[in-house]
Amino acid sequence: MQPASQSDALFEALPEDPRAEHPGEGSRSAFARTGILPCQGIRALIESGEIFGAPEIEASQVQPASLDLRLGKVAYRIRASFLPGPNATVRDKLAELKFHEIDLTKGAVLEAGCVYLVPLIEQLKLRSTIAAFANPKSSTGRLDVFTRLIADYQDGFDAVDEGYSGPLFAEICPRTFSIKVRYGSRLNQIRFRRRVGQQLDADERPGRVRDRALREIHSDVGLVEGEAAIREGLNLSISLAPAQPDGLVGYRARRYAGVVDVDAVGAYPANQFWEGVQLGGDRRFVLDPHEFYILASKESVSVPPAYVAEMAPFDPVIGEYRVHYAGFFDPGFGYAEGKAPGAKAVLEVRCLDIPFILEDGQIVGRLVYDRLTDVPDTLYGQGIGSHYQAQGLKLSKHFKQP
Incomplete structure (x- = not known):
């Protein structure tokens, strides 16, 4: 066993039960010692x-x-x-x-x-x-x-x-x-x-927030605007309702467009690498096999300070496509105390072997939430150069936003 270090002090005052579910925020006693470590x-x-x-x-x-x-x-x-x-x-x-x-x-x-x-x-x-x-x-x-x-x-x-x-x-x-x-x-x-205490059941992940507690959190602070669809996590639907007169609802990547420097911010014109996905009034879109799309959720999402969230892995039950390539949401994403959730979940979508039709409002993925062991001393979007706070439909930071 490795010797205890000063990081143990972060957890001394926290309760031992890894199954405890406390949706409250702002108090160390609100969290089980099992969970995701915050920045401190x-x-x-x-x-x-x-x-x-x-x-x-x-x-x-x-x-x-x-x-x-x-x-x-x-x-x-x-x-x-x-x-x-x-x-x-x-x-x-x-x-x-x-x-x-x-x-x-x-x-x-x-x-x-x-x-x-x-x-x-x-x-x-x-x-x-x-x-x-x-x-x-x-x-x-x-x-x-x-x-x-x-x-x-x-x-x-x-x-x-x-x-x-x-x-x-x-x-x-x-x-x-x-x-x-x-x-x-x-x-x-x-x-x-x-993880502390006894090992959880094999199908449970330490710190995972189950549906009952997720409903309580939504009731307290609001995970999305309005009613939340919660089933094995927070279900998210696709937005195919054009928000602009040009009918833009997303982007499709252009193949053979050129090289992108991963450390360059705002360096590339979007239209060199992306073509806009534009729809009319039917709000229906066919994903082409093996093409890559940037789309957005219909819901604005919130991740309260005591939690993190991630997009669940590909589920073939809802369709032959993937939406979770970079599906991690920091504590504080889209969150402002006392205000409605303020950030869309941008979805990196790849259709697999066959064309697939998406319709506006269709469920395309789900967020699962994990509990932190403590509230971070720094939240997403608060003075740390967060590129995607309060985002709508948005390309990566490398492109000049159209």
Whole structure:
């Protein structure tokens, strides 16, 4: 067992029961000790050496409930995606799968349709009660860049077991646009979950807010405007009602449009890379197979300060498409105390093997909420350069917004 560190002080006053469901906010006693670490908990893990890197982790990497991860100095072009499995390290597998190495210290282009593996600067040495899991950053998902975290001895993507000690890697596959990256670029983010007490049932995730509690939270603070459709999370519907006279409801990515520098903000004209999706009065749209779209939810969404949310994985029951490429919502997203929810959920949509018709108001996904162990001392949209607070239909930060 690893020795206790100063980060334990964050949790000493909290109740022990990991099944407790308290929708209230603003009080440490409102939370079970099991849950997602807020930014101050992440900083404590950095100070105790459980998250480390060289060069040292920058303050700007710490988000309200996640940590941005930085690309290392080299990328490996590999034959195919892979997992190391429980008996091997990532580098064990890499030796037989890599084609060539690419120096990232001066910047390099990762080509669309190719698969790359990049060692990350950050490494972990977690205690036995803390696990980690990852998502692409919002801007990464909106570029249609498929990015996943891989760690040694793991049999799944985007997750590391409790007590993990070792390096981290990013698998990167640009789907539509080729991208330029460099040493230190940030494409994905990692969160940390603390578990205490007895292990929950196998089908339960520590800190997950179940439907009954979600209804109480909505009643108290409002997760969406009006009535909330809650079933295994907060259901979201698609907006295909044009908000502008030109009938614009979304964007479709243009193939072979050029290279996007992931660190350039507001650098590219939108119409060079995107074509507008415009509809008439029927409010119905056909998704073409293997095309990538940016659409928006009909609902404006709120994530209260005590919680985080993410888009649930692809559910074939509702259609052959995906909407959760970068589906992480920080505490404070769309939230303003005493006001209605103020931000749409922008959806990165890819239709799979067959054309699929969407109609205005159709359910396309669901948000699942997790409880934080404490209210973050910094919220999304409050002085940290958040690009997507109060958003409507919006492309990634790299494009001049039309």
